[in-house]
Amino acid sequence: MKLVRFGLENNERPGVVDSKGKIRDLSSVISDLEGDNLSPESLEKLKAIDIEKLALAPSDVRLGPPVTGVRKIVCVGLNYRDHAEECKLDIPEEPLLFMKAASSISGPFDDIVFPKGSEKGDWEVELGIVIGSKATNVEECSADKYIAGYCIVNDVCERAFQLEHGGQWCKGKSADTFAPIGPWLVTTDEIKPDSLPIALNRNGERMQDSNTKHLIFNVAQLVSYISKYMTLETGDIIATGTPGGVGLGYIPPKYLKPGDELELSISGLGVQRQVVRFN
Numbered sequence: 127m128k129l130v131r132f133g134l135e136n137n138e139r140p141g142v143v144d145s146k147g148k149i150r151d152l153s154s155v156i157s158d159l160e161g162d163n164l165s166p167e168s169l170e171k172l173k174a175i176d177i178e179k180l181a182l183a184p185s186d187v188r189l190g191p192p193v194t195g196v197r198k199i200v201c202v203g204l205n206y207r208d209h210a211e212e213c214k215l216d217i218p219e220e221p222l223l224f225m226k227a228a229s230s231i232s233g234p235f236d237d238i239v240f241p242k243g244s245e246k247g248d249w250e251v252e253l254g255i256v257i258g259s260k261a262t263n264v265e266e267c268s269a270d271k272y273i274a275g276y277c278i279v280n281d282v283c284e285r286a287f288q289l290e291h292g293g294q295w296c297k298g299k300s301a302d303t304f305a306p307i308g309p310w311l312v313t314t315d316e317i318k319p320d321s322l323p324i325a326l327n328r329n330g331e332r333m334q335d336s337n338t339k340h341l342i343f344n345v346a347q348l349v350s351y352i353s354k355y356m357t358l359e360t361g362d363i364i365a366t367g368t369p370g371g372v373g374l375g376y377i378p379p380k381y382l383k384p385g386d387e388l389e390l391s392i393s394g395l396g397v398q399r400q401v402v403r404f405n
């Protein structure tokens with residue numbers, strides 16, 4: 127299933143994409159795409175529904191993030207070799223984790239708005255894992271049981287806030303609109319995450335072009351590893367890291383400018399588009 131949330135910001139309804147690519151309204155079936163509604167049992171029940179009988183959403187409706195009630199976004203840094211190299215940093219021996227505020231989440235086509243004082247806006251296309259069952263201390267071999275599905279995440283950054291103001295990376299990663307998610311949450315029965323082309327264009331120019339097969343730590347390893355340090359709860363998102371080609375990696379760096387357009391894609395997970403604004 128390709129699950130979505132549609133409607134005005136903070137007033138979205140749950141939906142599902144039908145065989146013709148149209149959005150069907152799931153709000154008569156579930157309250158929203160959050161918490162226990164993402165469990166394997168709930169998703170099995172949704173799969174059994176004849177979705178073609180559900181009401182159609184308006185064709186031009188806004189898409190919000192495809193999951194809500196997210197309590198944490200756990201991010202993995204330097205998880206592609208070429209990205210670690212462009213940052214002139216060593217390949218991590220263990221997953222390098224940092225947090226992104228859940229309040230940074232926005233819809234896949236919403237504008238990215240850099241806060242006052244921003245100068246070094248940057249992009250990072252990433253494979254997102256959405257947790258479907260509470261996971262504490264799980265083994266790699268059973269990690270897939272705890273995953274509801276996958277989505278695209280843009281791990282938007284302000285590099286000066288991240289790297290030039292002391293402390294941890296979260297300062298440059300957590301402003302409102304810094305985590306466009308979606309367009310779809312694709313359930314695990316429809317997609318395998320191991321070898322998916324992943325790319326980002328800026329104003330039509332290809333900046334990032336890779337494949338999830340180049341992840342240093344793969345999906346099962348990450349779920350297992352993170353669950354040993356914290357409980358992963360339903361709706362939590364893991365952003366698995368970005369490949370080479372971020373603005374910071376160019377000489378000189380190519381940071382975002384007002385009006386820039388970003389297009390992010392991962393095969394099977396759809397396409398995101400954002401316009402960049404600065405406050």
Ligand SMILES: O=C(O)C/C=C\CC(=O)C(=O)O
Pocket residue numbers: 202203204205209213215250281283289295367368374
């Ligand atoms: O240069 C550094 O110290 C790190 C820069 C970027 C890494 C990053 O943000 C990531 O998500 O990976």
